[in-house]
Amino acid sequence: MLISGRGSNMQAFIEACCDGRLNAEICLVLSNRADAAGLQTAQSAGLPTACIEHRDYPSREAFDAALVACLAPREPDLVILAGFMRILTPVFIEPFFGRLLNIHPSLLPKYPGLNTHQRALDAGDREAGATVHFVTPELDGGPPVLQARVPVQPGDDADSLAARVVREEHQIYPLAARWFLEGRLTLTQDGAFLDGQKIPASGILFRPDDALTPA
Numbered sequence: 001m002l003i004s005g006r007g008s009n010m011q012a013f014i015e016a017c018c019d020g021r022l023n024a025e026i027c028l029v030l031s032n033r034a035d036a037a038g039l040q041t042a043q044s045a046g047l048p049t050a051c052i053e054h055r056d057y058p059s060r061e062a063f064d065a066a067l068v069a070c071l072a073p074r075e076p077d078l079v080i081l082a083g084f085m086r087i088l089t090p091v092f093i094e095p096f097f098g099r100l101l102n103i104h105p106s107l108l109p110k111y112p113g114l115n116t117h118q119r120a121l122d123a124g125d126r127e128a129g130a131t132v133h134f135v136t137p138e139l140d141g142g143p144p145v146l147q148a149r150v151p152v153q154p155g156d157d158a159d160s161l162a163a164r165v166v167r168e169e170h171q172i173y174p175l176a177a178r179w180f181l182e183g184r185l186t187l188t189q190d191g192a193f194l195d196g197q198k199i200p201a202s203g204i205l206f207r208p209d210d211a212l213t214p215a
């Protein structure tokens, strides 16, 4: 699991693994920032952590190669980008292609990149949300898997909207990971598939009834 900051999505995975909603083991939490609050959270939860500072590398490719060298020996079934704020190159993406997921705080394909909530507000959107997607070399452009929508409320600012969206992120990301680890979710040349059915271009719409329940 790769993080850069607060790590609330990581925390959602920790809780899902602990209470049996997700039958998985987090083999490593890797940050590109030594000051990421999520590293402390991971250590407190007894998880292995590592830090590889992107500033120590002369290029994105060299940084990505260091990430691969750290992660690959652990042979992860799935690599989770959880608020990892670096653009990845094919040096990282190719070795983990098809088992690399990201969560993006917008209703993809709307608003790839940064400042998604402010952009949604500026556009007068009545809905916002988050999307779990497979990672490909196109920034925030890999096939969507699962999408949660929330209303934009009168008086929202980017922070209040982000808080509403991130609560949904914590629901949908472990669910998508569970689908993957159960072998139900796959990436092929033709896109993302769940149970052999092609997933629509904006991902499967999350409904609260789909929420994971403890085992």
Ligand code: GRF
Pocket (backbone or CB within 6 Å): 003, 004, 005, 006, 007, 008, 009, 010, 038, 082, 083, 084, 103, 104, 105, 130, 166, 169
């Ligand atoms: C989330 O909003 C996620 O969608 C985006 O970065 C934020 C990370 O938050 N990619 P956290 O570190 O998981 O709390």
